Amino acid sequence: MNWDVIRKVIGGILLVSFSVIGFLKPVQQYLSIPHNITMFEGQEYTLPLSKPVSTEMANKTNSMTVHNNDHVTTIKGTKHGQEEIIFELAGFPIKKVNVEVLKDFKVIPGGQSIGVKLNSLGVLVVGHHLVEGEHGKISPGETAGIKVGDIITEINGKKIENMSEVASFVQDAGTSGKVLQIGIQRNQKKISTEVSPVKDQKDETYKLGLYIRDSAAGIGTMTFYEPKTKKYGALGHVISDMDTKKPIIVKDGQIVRSTVTSIEKGINGNPGEKLAKFSTDREIIGNIQRNSPFGIFGTLETTLKNGILDKPIPIALSHEVKKGKAKILTVVDGDEVEEYEIEIVSTIPQKFPAVKGMVIKITDPKLLEKTGGIVQGMSGSPIIQDGKLIGAVTHVFVNDPTSGYGVHIEWMLNEAGIDIYEKVDQAG
Structure with a gap:
């Protein structure tokens, strides 16, 4: 070989x-x-x-x-x-x-603490109770098939917008011995039923045996607004009723300035909370037109400043966001917006809207000392990376308050009615 x-x-x-x-x-x-x-x-x-x-x-x-x-x-x-x-x-x-x-395309980032008041589309049923009637205890509303989470939108053909209107109909029907024709919205369906009010033997008034509510209030954080149209987005998640746990279907609403008075620090198994009060003048700074899984949206009536980034900055699409250092803007004391360091632990380049696009971790020692991490009321705090607005804080991990989820900004812009994907006519 x-x-x-x-x-x-x-x-x-x-x-x-x-x-x-x-x-x-x-x-x-x-x-x-x-x-x-x-x-x-x-x-x-x-x-x-x-x-x-x-x-x-x-x-x-x-x-x-x-x-x-x-x-x-x-x-x-x-x-x-x-x-x-x-x-x-x-x-x-x-x-x-x-x-x-x-x-x-550029927007102005927020970070301000805001007070939120939502008016529901009709009157929300949040519970049942028994009425001590002539023939025993009964809940007329529950007997008529009205469920917790239903929205009473009409009585006797008239549109219902607040609780006082319901009380007036109930007393008139009870006194005259008439039956009420109730129009209900249940999820996406419209339902009709009949209810006969029962006279409470204790206070001599007629009742339906229903706990109802026509509005909800709370606090959150402004995420952004578009300087030309004044369209804004805040919170980064849907507002649900505290009793029914269902999203509130909004008729309208308002946002006002709020001041953080104290912080309940978050610990494992118990998320913390910002305690805040609405501004004393109750000046309305914007309306609420939409309550969606991505936050609340509407139009501002005035310009807002955070004292840190008051000029328009670019945004980053979901595929541009990367793991690593970033910052959030939020309020933990009074009404002063401050900047804190965080880390993007993971991010998903989403092709379709989704509420959980990022996992974030608070790394700033000052914020950890003050809040323990992400607390209720911090939702909506804008996330900034490389000078671009990339999203907002949305949820905290119950067993690890230093970490939580963030939503990508492009989905919040879409919900605000801002079309960044405006098509161009190639023939032109």
């Missing part, structure tokens, strides 16, 4: 193998480039590559520029539009990427 020949064959095989491996690595890199890239005007998107690459823009829309410099390809959005970029390696097309450049 000729060992020289064998060594040459093996050497040739190894040389070819190393060449193929060297070629496969950049190919794999290019294949890992996302099929779709979304960016804003003026923003850059950098792709570090192991080998130089050439690119070609198919649509020639002038919405972006592409620079290939050694082992880096940089895409810069220049104007609103869409483009298709073809990546080539050694003259062969290996990747097609659709790039969308969105219009330049």
Whole structure:
């Protein structure tokens, strides 16, 4: 056997193998480039590559520029539009990427403590009670099939907006011996029933045996507002009734300034809470038009300042958010907005709206000393990373108050009625 020949064959095989491996690595890199890239005007998107690459823009829309410099390809959005970029390696097309450049968009971050008052769509049933009638104890409303969580929207064909209207109908029907025709909204269904009020033998008034409520109040944190339209978003999660645990269906509502008076520190198994009071002047600073899983939304009647970031800043889409350091803006004493350090533990580049997009951890020693971590009332605190608004604090982990969830800002903007994905007419 000729060992020289064998060594040459093996050497040739190894040389070819190393060449193929060297070629496969950049190919794999290019294949890992996302099929779709979304960016804003003026923003850059950098792709570090192991080998130089050439690119070609198919649509020639002038919405972006592409620079290939050694082992880096940089895409810069220049104007609103869409483009298709073809990546080539050694003259062969290996990747097609659709790039969308969105219009330049900025919002003003919040952090202020706000008082919230919601008026429900009708009157909410929050419980039943027994009435001591002539023939024994009974709850006429429960007997008629009215359930906790139902919303009374009509009585005898008249729209109901507050509790005083219900009381008036009940007393009139009881005195005249008439039956009330009740219109109910239960989840997404409309239901009708009849109720005969019963006279309470103790106080001589007619009752339905229902606990009802027409409004709810609480505190939270402002997340952002858009300076041109004054559209805002706050809280980052839905407001639910404290008794029924169901989301409150909003007719309207208002937000006012609030002042944090003290903090109940959070410990394992027991989330803390901001204790606050509404401003003494009760000046309405905005309305509430929507209560959704992503927070409350409406329009401000005045501009708000936090004293830290009072100029518009860009936002980051969910795929741009990265693990690592970030900051939140919130109030823990009085009405002064302060900046605190946190860490983004994990983030999901979501394609569809979802309320839990990030896991965050409070790392700032001052905030941990004051609150123990995330407390109730902190929901809505804006999260800032690399000078961009990326989302809001939403929930605390009960067994670890230093950590919790955050929602990505693009979903809150969508709920506020702000379309950052406004389409462009390519033919124009």
